[in-house]
Amino acid sequence: MERTVDSFVACMDRTDQPSKSQVDFRTSRQGTICISSIEDVRPAAEALRDLARDLGNLRVAACANIASKMAMADADGNALASDVFGWPGSKDQWWKKPLLALSSPLTFACRYESEPFWVNADGIRTRAPNPLLDKIDLSHFHDEVNAASVIVIPVHLPFGQIGVVSFSPIDEGRSDLSREFDAYADVLEYQGRRFINGYSRVTSQRPWIPRNCRLSKREVECLRWAALGKTDVEIAMILNRSCATVRFHIHNAAIKLEAVNRSQTVFKATQLGYLGSVAVAAPGTHATA
Amino acid sequence: MERTVDSFVACMDRTDQPSKSQVDFRTSRQGTICISSIEDVRPAAEALRDLARDLGNLRVAACANIASKMAMADADGNALASDVFGWPGSKDQWWKKPLLALSSPLTFACRYESEPFWVNADGIRTRAPNPLLDKIDLSHFHDEVNAASVIVIPVHLPFGQIGVVSFSPIDEGRSDLSREFDAYADVLEYQGRRFINGYSRVTSQRPWIPRNCRLSKREVECLRWAALGKTDVEIAMILNRSCATVRFHIHNAAIKLEAVNRSQTVFKATQLGYLGSVAVAAPGTHATA
DNA sequence: AAAAAACCTAGCGCTAGTCACAGGTTTTGG
């Protein structure tokens, strides 16, 4: 067990601030944000705002679904960005611009990263190296983010939904958040995640109720290749089966997932994690027969 | 601000055990699992095992990708389930059976839930109600899970990958984990998540490097409907555009995502969260012109 | 041993992918 502990100590990057972070974590638990109905959204957002302000004079921005242009709102339909988090209403209300969600480097990075990170114009700082983030363009960082630096919490949810909570300094000068990130990333992640989780739960209607989606081995196998863009002729060659067989399996999968065509079948299977991160399954699959 | 605090207190479900959980969280931070290379997997797994044992005499089971039949292993290729977590090698090694991952109710539930929950033969207990989990069949619970009860931590990752860490009592009699869940769910979630995060980072090769995937508004709009199974004729009617225009947009999206056909385009767009949780976008979209 | 799944195959009609073309609208940048 000693060996184990040692290796962890070597990994730790915050041992220099033990007492502070402990207190934060305690605070976080007592103020745990719990959203059980739409009425809880407002107080939960206010608590998140207060937490961010008290911890590091930070301002909150949140998006429950980066694929949606819908701004987050409370039970009365008031936008959280302006009414709670205190973003100036003048500056042409960035959170209403649908283009931003599609082009912001922050949104972009959230697609590829699962852990908290912080960003300024000089680069993206993750806990562990992520080469996928290296090629993100930060040249218009300040214009797109409305801050000189920001701590970002990506929140990956079921059904392929991605949310994000970000924290940027209220006084716009600060471009270094390394200290705040080291000290508060964990608590901000915890609270931000629960906030987005709860908000999604009470707002998004999930109309799709799959009856029996126990896909068989072959069905998933065929769907994997289909998701990679292979035609059924190609899949048939890969799996050493007939073309009709491949179609049959995919068709069966479509019935189980209540999908009407191949695209929707792939979509639903992806949402449910059946095809997750297919890095081209092991070679030699054509030797199964 | 008083109102805020009050509403949270009403939501809190663990105020009866304040001191205990605080200690746990402190412990968790000092023993933070950090996997920066494949060699760290083994000690990280051992630490997770020790944490589970010390907290509640629990045994760990983990899966980094419920879509893959690959068992988690350390740098030398040893299966973590048998070599570290201590699952008996005799009982025909459940973690090697690919069918289980497709049919286990635990795996199933992870597709629909983002927060920790615990299960026994009587039902699934989530923090907040989740109607999607109600219809899951638990009649063969003990056979499929190899335990009378279990705490489950779903881990939703980028690219549509879903992982899971579960904790079940070492002595197989216990079927009630409500106390352990209330006290340790947060720390188990934190540690389990970081473990799966780190493992995925050092093991899974992500060969796909999207060059320019700034999809335009129309492209995403068309892809949404395509993912819902609409044909391009239907999409054209919905958006009040010509059929060829719809094809044009989807084709452009395919080029940006480096996809070769519609299915792969939908797949990649889903992985990147462009279509996340499409609950049929707001009506009236045909009035944009 | 019976039953139920899962698996494999064939052929027909329809959809989607692609090409070449022409022009309007919004954003971006000098």
Place this chain on the structure above:
DNA sequence: CCAAAACCTGTGACTAGCGCTAGGTTTTTT
């Protein structure tokens, strides 16, 4: 302010690929 560059809209036709039904074989479950 103008120009360039994206982005958006539209036409028409051909071919490869997909959706679907029907029926037989193998494997798993009861």
